[in-house]
Amino acid sequence: MFQLSFLNAGLLIFASATIIPLLIWLFAKKKPPKVIFPSLRFIKISHEQERSRSKFSSILLLIIRMLIILLVVLSLTRPLLNSTLLKKSKKHAPTAVAVILDNSYSMDASAGLKTRLELAKEAIGVINERANADDRLIFLCRDIDFNRLNSQIHINEIPSELFEKLSLSLQPASWQELIDFAQNRLAQTRMPNREIYIISDLVESEMDFKSEIPVSIIEIDREKDAQNLSISRALPQPRILDRGKHQSISFRLSNHGDRDMDEVLVQAVVDDIKLAEKFLSVKARESISESIEFELRHEGWQAGYIEVLDESLEADNRSYFAFEYEEFPRIAVISESALPAHLANIIRIFGGGKAPVMISPQSLNRQIIDDYKLFIFHDFGEVSPRFRDFITRLDEENKGSLFCPGSTLSAEQKSYLSSRFDIRIGERSTRESRLDFILKSHPSGALIADKELKFREISSFWQAEGKGAQILGSRGYPLAMEKDNSALWLWDSSEFSPFFSDPAYVVFAYSQMRTLSSAVKSGALFEAGDKVRASAMILPSMEAITLADRSFTLTEPGIYTLNPESADAGKIAVNIPLNDSDPFLAELPKKARKLSEDFAPELFVNRFGRELSRLLLLIALALLVLEIALVKLLERSSQQRRSP
Structure with missing residues (x-):
């Protein structure tokens, strides 16, 4: 029924100091001197009565002093009393509580007439009602930056203005990071009773954490609709042969629910105008790759989104895209020799059928930079100060550059390209190799990553190694790299490779040229x-x-x-990562306590109970006052008996 514990149990050893007054009383007591006095009966009787009263008073004072020392030592050990009778009471011991509100985007799902986030905010109101003036409350959410600025310790309640206007967090921190943060803040309250409340819909891919402080979970929207549709990876598709104003956007439609969905409406919106729509069907727990086509209304930057109409959760209903459309991009080729046929054809296709402008490396100057969108370097000759100054100017103006070396590279050219792309270029390999790596997260790589390539063979390439990011690779060697607004193809452009006959090569080359010719990464996947x-x-x-x-x-x-x-x-x-699109619940940690739907009576169930330190100090103070009063009373009584 009762349980007593001590926060500073190591100090209990000082309780032995309680016997100090007893030792003083036993060994420091002086024996009265023996005096020869007439044998009078009344004097002897009076002396025995006086000694009896004195002995009782001394023992009483001794007990009081020993109790004072004991109570002071016990108060320093911070004893805590826990009892089932206390838990049944509406009152509770002073408690420090950290409330973690899950504001990830799954909390934006509708739950009747309100969203889950609105219901979670109402749950905080219930916690405020149960708290009292002795409690300390800390408010946290899934946004770590918000927590660093707003995790103050509040008395009695969490201010409503702190959470009422809280929006969704699209970069939710991990639960372990939040638990660690909460424990550190609770430690600053120096209160023995500490609890953590998590208010969440529990829609998580993983919910695993460890905590030294009891964690209770308040689940929002227990009757969840296990259905959700999402759109992702909206990417503009290159139009290689048809250079009209029709544009196709590929996307992925995912059904995260447990039943098939038919006649799902998907629409394309550009510049806030709906340009196309189509109906699709997708089976339960599956994703499909589709595309939608519309007509462009102007040249220049095109921006919009692909949207699926799904009312259960709107945060993942859109996938945004942006790309620059120019019917005839202006391209300059810097080379001392003619281009290989396959490279010339790609550039001609990208330029709308026009042959590229050939510029000698010796004719480079800053004036020509504004005339072109993309500069392609093939046989670019000596790395002269003029050449370096020209490239520096290209980078400053964020112009695109593509390096396509042939079968010869001088030591100076190797050194320059190695420094530019954070690699070390070695010898040219004439051993045929197969393309075996495609970076899916790159917009150009994403277009061919899921395709079945008929021809993957590369006849010869320049071997390189280093920390530079590769887009295509073979046997651990990079074949295509990109840094900032500049790219490097390490296959030998002057020698034909079977890969150049595969449609994937044309798509990749066209897409990368379009990306480089944009001032920003056109079609890039930003999150x-x-x-x-x-x-x-x-x-x-x-x-x-x-x-x-x-x-x-x-x-x-x-x-x-x-x-x-x-x-x-x-x-x-910019799009959001689809971390919360799956509507199914995560498995809870074993030590986490899930509260019932009517959770109010289960709040503030303290692990340690009531702290008795203040009470013990008050009792010790009262005994000290009593001791002083007794001493004064005895002194006054003694003086009265001695006075005639």
Whole structure:
């Protein structure tokens, strides 16, 4: 029924100091001197009565002093009393509580007339009602940056303005990170009773954590609809043969629910205008890759989204895209010799049937930079100061550059390319190799990653190694690389390879040229949480901002305009990772306690119970006052007996 524990149990050893007054009383007591006195009966009787009263008073004072020492030592050990009788009471011991509100995007799902996030905020109100003035409360959510700024310790209740306007977090922190953060903040309260409450819909791919403090979970929307559709990976498809204004966008439609979905409406919206729609069917727990086509209305930047109409969870209903359309892109080829046939054909196709402009490396100057969107370097000759100055100017103006070396590379050229792409270029390999690596996260790699290539053989290539990011590779060697707005193809462009006959090569080459010819990564896959560099920006909310350090973390999905007032203005599409799209519940940690639907009576169930330190100190103080009063009383009584 009762359980007593001590927070500072090591101090109990000092309880032995209780016997100090007893030892003093036993060994320091002086024997009265023996005095020869007339044998009078009344004097002897009076002396015995006085000694009896004195002995009783001394023992009483001794007990009081020993109790004072014992109570002070016990108060320092911070004893805690826990009892089932206390738990049944509406009152509870002072408790420090950290409330973690799950504001990941699955909490935006509808639960009747309200969203799950709105119901979770109401649950915080219930916690506030159960708290009292002795409690300390800390509010946290899935946004670590928010927690660092707003995790103050509150008395009695969590201020409503702290959570009422809280929005969704598209970059939710892990549960272990949140639990660790909560434990550190609770330790600062120095209260023995500490609890953590998690308010969540429990829609997680994984919910695993360890905690030294009891964790209770309040589940929101227990009767969940296990259905959800999502759209992802909206990518513009290259139109290689048809150079009209028709554009196709590929996308992935996923059914996360447990039943088949028929006649699902998907639509394409560009510049806030719906340009196309189609109906699709997708089986339960499956994904399909589809595309939708529409007619472009103008040249320049195109931005929009592919949307599926699904009312259960709207946060993952859109996948944004952005790309630049130019019917006849302007391309310059820097080379001392004629281009190989396969490379010339790709450039001609990309340029709308026009032959590229050939420029000698000796004729490079800054004036020609503004005349072209993309510069392709083949047999670029000596790496002269003129050449280096020209490349530096290209990088400063964010112009695209593509290096396609042939069968010869001088030591100076190897050194320059190695430094530019963070690799070390070695010898040329004439041993035939097969393409065996495609980077799916790159927009050009994503277009061919799922295709069945008939021809993968590369006849010869330049062997390289290093930390540079590769897009295509073979036997651990990079074949195509990209850094900033510059790319390097390490296959021997002057010698024909079977891979050049595969349609995947044409698609990849065309897509990468289009990416490089854009001022930003046209069609690139940006997610919330990624960082971009720009001097100014227009956010999806249409708010214009200026960036002093030219760095910005993307915080929400939508279309961003980079450097809107400059010549290299461009747009990027930002989407969210589909972490919460699966509507099925995660398995809870074994030590986590899941509260019932009527959870209010289960709140503030303390692990240790009531702390008795203050009570013991008050009793010790009262005994000290009693001791002083007794001493004064005895002194006054003694003086009265001695007075005539």
